[in-house]
Amino acid sequence: MQYRVHLEELELDFTCRQDQNVLECMIGAGKKGIQVGCRGGGCGVCQVEVLEGEYAARPMSKAHIDEEALAQRRVLACCIKPRSDLLLKVVGKISKPIQRKHP
Amino acid sequence: MALRGVLRLGEIGIRVLDLDLARTHYVDRMGLIEVMCDEKERKIYCKAWDEHDHHSVVLREADEAGLDYVAFKVYDDQTLTDLEPKVEAFGLEVAHIDAGVYPKSGRRLEFILPSGHRMQLFAEKEQIGNTLGTRNPGVMPDEGVIRGFRINRLDHCLLGGPNIDECGRLFKEVFDFDLSERIEDEESRESLALFLTCSTKPHDVAFVIQPEPGRFHHVSFLLESATDVIHAADLIGKYRIPVDVGPNRHGVTRGNTIYYFDPSGNRNEVFSGGYVHYPDTPTLTWDTSQMGPAQFSQDNVPRESFLTVVT
Ligand code: FES
Numbered sequence A: 001m002q003y004r005v006h007l008e009e010l011e012l013d014f015t016c017r018q019d020q021n022v023l024e025c026m027i028g029a030g031k032k033g034i035q036v037g038c039r040g041g042g043c044g045v046c047q048v049e050v051l052e053g054e055y056a057a058r059p060m061s062k063a064h065i066d067e068e069a070l071a072q073r074r075v076l077a078c079c080i081k082p083r084s085d086l087l088l089k090v091v092g093k094i095s096k097p098i099q100r101k102h103p
Numbered sequence B: 001m002a003l004r005g006v007l008r009l010g011e012i013g014i015r016v017l018d019l020d021l022a023r024t025h026y027v028d029r030m031g032l033i034e035v036m037c038d039e040k041e042r043k044i045y046c047k048a049w050d051e052h053d054h055h056s057v058v059l060r061e062a063d064e065a066g067l068d069y070v071a072f073k074v075y076d077d078q079t080l081t082d083l084e085p086k087v088e089a090f091g092l093e094v095a096h097i098d099a100g101v102y103p104k105s106g107r108r109l110e111f112i113l114p115s116g117h118r119m120q121l122f123a124e125k126e127q128i129g130n131t132l133g134t135r136n137p138g139v140m141p142d143e144g145v146i147r148g149f150r151i152n153r154l155d156h157c158l159l160g161g162p163n164i165d166e167c168g169r170l171f172k173e174v175f176d177f178d179l180s181e182r183i184e185d186e187e188s189r190e191s192l193a194l195f196l197t198c199s200t201k202p203h204d205v206a207f208v209i210q211p212e213p214g215r216f217h218h219v220s221f222l223l224e225s226a227t228d229v230i231h232a233a234d235l236i237g238k239y240r241i242p243v244d245v246g247p248n249r250h251g252v253t254r255g256n257t258i259y260y261f262d263p264s265g266n267r268n269e270v271f272s273g274g275y276v277h278y279p280d281t282p283t284l285t286w287d288t289s290q291m292g293p294a295q296f297s298q299d300n301v302p303r304e305s306f307l308t309v310v311t
C-alpha cells in the first residue's frame, strides 16, 4: 500500500509505502524538507506535526517527544509509517535552515 | 607520568530505546562481545575483544536515548583516594558508590561535570582477558573472536554541553590530562571544542559546545587499520545502518573515521590511526575559518549535522 505525503509550507510531495518511514521516503525521493539526523528517534531534528492522516510509530526518545507532544500529534518523521495519506508540518527550529536552502 | 593516575575511558553507559535492536547493532553487526545480560534491569554488558576488563559498554533500555554515564579507570585505589578531595576542591560534589553496585567493579566516585554529564572514576574491575591468556599468548585469537567491524577497544567519547572550558580545566588541573587540540571561534576566540588526552593518544575525551547540558555526541571504537574502517563501512552499507559521515579523515586528531548511528540515534564512530601525543606536545588550535579541514580533511567539507545532531 502506498500513500501520499505532503509537507505544508514547503509544498513538498512524495510517496511512502506502509512499511517505510516518512523520513526515509523523503530522502529516497531525493527530496529535502525535513532535517535528517540520526534516523533512530534519538536526536529530534526530524520532528513534524501530523495535521491530517494516520500513522504507526515506533519508540521515540521522550527527550523530544513527551506525552504532551504525542497528544498534539507531534512525532519524529524517522519513526512513523503511514497508514493513510499524510499532511505534515515541519516543527520548530529545523524548518528554518531548510527553508533557507530550499526557498 | 608514565601513565599513572587516570588511565582511560573504561566504561560507557548508553541509553537505548530498544534493547533487542541495540544488541543486533552492537553485538551482531559491530562485533562487540556480550559478556552479561540483566533481563530485569534491561541491560547488556559488552566488551571489545582486546580489552582485558570484564566489560566496557553498558547498554540500558530507557525511554530516552543518550548517555547514561562515562566511567574512567584509574591506576589504583590510592589514586581514587587522592583524587576525591581534588575533585571536591574544584567545586564538584562527589558521591560514593560501593564496590559491587556496578557489577564486577570496585568502588566508584561519581560527580556531575560542568557540562552536565555524569562521570565516575573506578580503580578495579574483574578482568577476563582477551582469550589469548597472559603466558606465551600468541597474537591471534581463535576464529570468530574478532568479528563484525573488528573493534579492538573502546577509545574515547565526545560530550556536548555548556561550560566546556570548565570541563577542560577540570581534566587538566585535577585529572592531569593535556589539551591536545582545540577549536575556537575565529573572532571571539571562544572555545567550540576541546580534545583532551591522558595517554599518548590524540584524545581520550572531547567536549563540544552545545546549548543543552548532558548531550551525547558520539562514542568511538578503535580499529587496527584504515582498511578495517573501509571494511566496517562495507558492513554499514550492507546492513543499512544510517551513516552520518562516510569514510574520511579528521583534521583534528588525524583519525581515519566513519560515523554512523545506532538504532536509537546515538552516534558511533570507528576509526584508526592518529598521531602520538606526549605531555610536551604543544596544543594544536583550529578556528572557524578552517572548519572543513578541521572536521574532515579529505574533502574539507564541514558537516552541519555533525554540530547539530546529538542525543
Ligand atoms: S532523525 Fe534523529 S530523531 Fe529522526
Ligand SMILES: [Fe+2]
Pocket: B156, B158, B218, B220, B269
Ligand atoms: Fe571521535
